[in-house]
Amino acid sequence: MSATPVLAAEGIGKRFGGFTALDDVNVAFERGRLTAIIGPNGAGKSTFFSLLSGAVAPTEGHIHFEGVDVAGEPQHRFARMGIARSYQITNLFPQLSVHENVRLACQAMHAPARRSLWRDRTRYTGLADEADAALAQVGLASRRKRLAASLAHGEQRALEIAVALASRPKLLLLDEPTAGMSPEETKEMMALIGRLAAERTVLLVEHKMKMVMGLADRIVVLHQGKLLASGTPDEIRADAAVRRVYLGEGRSGRG
Amino acid sequence: MIRDIAPVQIAPTRIDWPMLAQRWRVPLLAVGLAALPWIVPSQALAVNILIFGLYATGFNLLFGFTGMLSFGHAAFFGAGAYGTGIALARFGIGWFGAIGTGIAVASALALLIGALSIRSRGIYFSMVTLALAQLIYYIALQATGWTGGENGLRGLTVLTLHIGPLTLNFLDPTVKYYVILAFVVAALWAVSRLLNAPFGAAIEAIRENEGRAAACGYDVKRIKLVAFVLSGSICGLAGALNALHLSIVPIDSLSYQTSGLAVIMVLLGGAGTFFGPFIGAAIFLLIEDVFSLWTVHWQLFAGMVFILAVLFLPHGVWGTLVSWRKGREP
Numbered sequence: 001m002s003a004t005p006v007l008a009a010e011g012i013g014k015r016f017g018g019f020t021a022l023d024d025v026n027v028a029f030e031r032g033r034l035t036a037i038i039g040p041n042g043a044g045k046s047t048f049f050s051l052l053s054g055a056v057a058p059t060e061g062h063i064h065f066e067g068v069d070v071a072g073e074p075q076h077r078f079a080r081m082g083i084a085r086s087y088q089i090t091n092l093f094p095q096l097s098v099h100e101n102v103r104l105a106c107q108a109m110h111a112p113a114r115r116s117l118w119r120d121r122t123r124y125t126g127l128a129d130e131a132d133a134a135l136a137q138v139g140l141a142s143r144r145k146r147l148a149a150s151l152a153h154g155e156q157r158a159l160e161i162a163v164a165l166a167s168r169p170k171l172l173l174l175d176e177p178t179a180g181m182s183p184e185e186t187k188e189m190m191a192l193i194g195r196l197a198a199e200r201t202v203l204l205v206e207h208k209m210k211m212v213m214g215l216a217d218r219i220v221v222l223h224q225g226k227l228l229a230s231g232t233p234d235e236i237r238a239d240a241a242v243r244r245v246y247l248g249e250g251r252s253g254r255g
Numbered sequence: 256m257i258r259d260i261a262p263v264q265i266a267p268t269r270i271d272w273p274m275l276a277q278r279w280r281v282p283l284l285a286v287g288l289a290a291l292p293w294i295v296p297s298q299a300l301a302v303n304i305l306i307f308g309l310y311a312t313g314f315n316l317l318f319g320f321t322g323m324l325s326f327g328h329a330a331f332f333g334a335g336a337y338g339t340g341i342a343l344a345r346f347g348i349g350w351f352g353a354i355g356t357g358i359a360v361a362s363a364l365a366l367l368i369g370a371l372s373i374r375s376r377g378i379y380f381s382m383v384t385l386a387l388a389q390l391i392y393y394i395a396l397q398a399t400g401w402t403g404g405e406n407g408l409r410g411l412t413v414l415t416l417h418i419g420p421l422t423l424n425f426l427d428p429t430v431k432y433y434v435i436l437a438f439v440v441a442a443l444w445a446v447s448r449l450l451n452a453p454f455g456a457a458i459e460a461i462r463e464n465e466g467r468a469a470a471c472g473y474d475v476k477r478i479k480l481v482a483f484v485l486s487g488s489i490c491g492l493a494g495a496l497n498a499l500h501l502s503i504v505p506i507d508s509l510s511y512q513t514s515g516l517a518v519i520m521v522l523l524g525g526a527g528t529f530f531g532p533f534i535g536a537a538i539f540l541l542i543e544d545v546f547s548l549w550t551v552h553w554q555l556f557a558g559m560v561f562i563l564a565v566l567f568l569p570h571g572v573w574g575t576l577v578s579w580r581k582g583r584e585p
Binding site: 053055074075076079080084085087091092093094095096100103104105107108109113114115116117118119120121122124147163167 | 448449451452453454455456457459460463464466467468469470471472473474475481581
């Protein structure tokens with residue numbers, strides 16, 4: 001518990017009109033840890049992720065990233081500070097090449113390239129190399145020239161991760177990276193996430209309970225927009241409230 | 256400026272046609288346009304293809320590459336034309352300065368209309384641009400002292416061009432054509448550089464997926480505004496050249512039909528392609544040229560061709576060729 005938090009949510013909440021999607025959540029995420037966020041459908045996991053990645057501004061509370069309050073900043077600022085995310089529903093640049101998808105993410109983090117209106121983009125050779133490195137990490141090096149739209153589902157999921165990785169984030173948010181994957185692909189993806197988590201702080205939303213229990217350092221449970229519990233996998237397994245609302249609901253897990 | 260030091264990767268066995276076309280697209284188009292007066296039936300048609308091809312290119316930067324459908328680009332074409340015309344007729348500024356004035360006026364207007372319209376997206380964006388362009392049209396129609404109102408702006412005939420020691424007779428159609436071509440090629444070179452630069456990659460990212468572009472770290476609103484202004488300034492140059500060409504600025508330069516013209520030409524030729532706008536402009540203006548000899552209802556034929564193109568060539572004439580090639584790649 002002595003590690004300093006990279007990201008801390010302090011009393012954050014989100015209301016959409018009269019509906020409260022997330023209410024007064026307090027969690028701190030420690031550097032270098034893999035934290036899984038679980039909860040039944042409608043628990044507010046996706047809203048929570050949208051707030052942490054800056055896609056949506058919270059209606060209450062603060063988000064401290066490396067000690068700076070970033071709540072309400074535009075999303076591109078979150079990305080430039082080092083928070084990258086992948087999406088539950090594949091969210092790529094479909095008509096661009098696999099390599100260009102990743103290179104765009106590298107370019108966005110490189111201030112001189114990002115601002116350039118005039119210099120040929122191929123002259124920033126470092127960006128192309130970075131993109132290739134990220135593709136190699138997720139096993140897509142051989143697909144670099146294909147259009148993103150033409151990839152198989154599992155490959156698109158991997159490309160999602162590569163795009164998020166390409167910005168060399170301090171904090172990587174993965175929203176159900178194994179959604180719709182075959183058991184074989186799921187296994188590979190989980191192994192990849194394990195390798196990624198060895199080098200950086202990772203937040204993971206995942207439905208596949210068994211996988212999460214074996215992989216995560218810590219687990220945060222959301223229920224009906226509120227924080228239900230947080231702790232190590234063993235603590236969560238033993239938590240009576242969690243067992244009641246989530247684990248008991250479907251013994252084998254969802255998805 | 257252009258030094259080919261960067262290593263270019265070309266497969267030794269196969270010629271990379273898309274790559275070659277990309278590198279040589281400006282010289283290729285310049286040569287094609289230089290030969291145009293001998294290809295199409297009349298020189299007047301060739302000049303129109305030049306000017307409206309450039310206009311469509313400016314529009315394509317926003318629509319085809321950034322993914323923003325403006326129905327108000329006549330405002331920038333007209334602003335460029337009136338800016339140039341008023342500088343010439345009312346202030347006696349030289350032709351070169353007048354073109355600069357036209358571009359500056361169009362860019363300033365694009366900054367204003369862009370800042371107001373990029374707050375909305377999709378069809379709402381289109382409607383805001385249409386409404387603001389109509390506003391500009393009616394202002395120009397009422398401000399007869401400046402614009403000549405319904406009769407158009409007159410008295411801006413440029414007889415000769417002085418370029419250094421050179422004196423060119425601008426009334427000579429051939430001279431006029433190649434002077435205009437020089438401006439068009441310079442603008443195309445600038446557009447090509449923009450598209451090859453990281454900026455070109457960023458606007459394509461916004462077209463493909465705005466949300467993801469923001470999540471990657473792109474300031475989407477700012478990039479959209481820059482694209483809007485650049486698009487407006489290129490359309491402004493096209494308007495300025497049209498004013499010089501016609502020696503009059505008709506009020507129609509600002510009408511919504513002129514806005515629609517850009518949409519039709521780009522869709523015909525192929526949105527998001529470099530050559531598409533000129534091909535679309537050439538097809539549309541050829542139809543007008545040929546069918547208006549037979550009937551005053553030539554737009555009926557233009558409309559039919561447009562409908563057929565949208566139904567059977569949804570990527571436009573050039574766009575379909577490009578995607579056909581892409582589809583054959585391994």
